[in-house]
Amino acid sequence: xxxxxxxxxxxxxxxxxxxxxxxxxxxxxxxxxxxxxxxxxxxxxxxxxxxxxxxxxxxxxxxxxxxxxxxxxxxxxxxxxxxxxxxxxxxxxxxxxxxxxxxxxxxxxxxxxxxxxxxxxxxxxxxxxxxxxxxxxxxxxxxxxxxx
Numbered sequence: 001x002x003x004x005x006x007x008x009x010x011x012x013x014x015x016x017x018x019x020x021x022x023x024x025x026x027x028x029x030x031x032x033x034x035x036x037x038x039x040x041x042x043x044x045x046x047x048x049x050x051x052x053x054x055x056x057x058x059x060x061x062x063x064x065x066x067x068x069x070x071x072x073x074x075x076x077x078x079x080x081x082x083x084x085x086x087x088x089x090x091x092x093x094x095x096x097x098x099x100x101x102x103x104x105x106x107x108x109x110x111x112x113x114x115x116x117x118x119x120x121x122x123x124x125x126x127x128x129x130x131x132x133x134x135x136x137x138x139x140x141x142x143x144x145x146x147x148x
Contacts, residue, residue: 006082013122014080014087014115021124025073028065034058038116038123045129070098075111085117086125092132108133 004011017036024033034054037043043057044050051060065071073095080089090112097105114126 003079004081006080006087010082010087010117010122011080014082014089015077017115017122017124018075018077018089018091018113022073022075025065025071028071030058030062030065033061036124038118038125041124042126044127046131067099068097069100070096072096087115087117087122089113089115104137106133106135106137107131 021033021036024030024036034057037054037057039054040052041054041057042050042052043060045060051057073093075091075093078090078092081087090110093107093109093111095105095107095109097107099105109129109131112128113124115122116125
């Protein structure tokens with residue numbers, strides 16, 4: 001089965017959209033992050049409920065991010081399939097998170113995405129997330145000066 005379907009330009013634009021999403025998480029930029037979503041987008045984090053619309057999605061994200069002083073989110077697509085002005089993809093993510101109390105989390109997850117082409121480009125129409133693996137590793141704090 002062919003993993004990627006559609007023009008390279010569309011698939012690259014979707015990839016860049018999710019790269020922007022990941023950067024917005026890393027730098028904790030709510031405006032940049034919400035701009036990756038359709039106004040009527042739907043987000044399901046596997047918590048038993050789905051939120052819909054810019055305001056609800058942004059509130060859910062900012063409430064969640066308030067628990068962390070750092071989140072590094074990185075992802076790899078397993079296939080981007082474009083069909084006209086709609087597309088789907090699966091992303092495997094790797095997240096390193098530090099909670100406000102210093103507790104560390106490492107999470108590997110999977111997003112099943114739906115996208116829609118809008119007047120100003122591709123946006124996320126729906127994201128469904130599932131955690132594949134979570135670990136609470138014990139790390140010694142190090143600001144990077146001793147890594148060599």
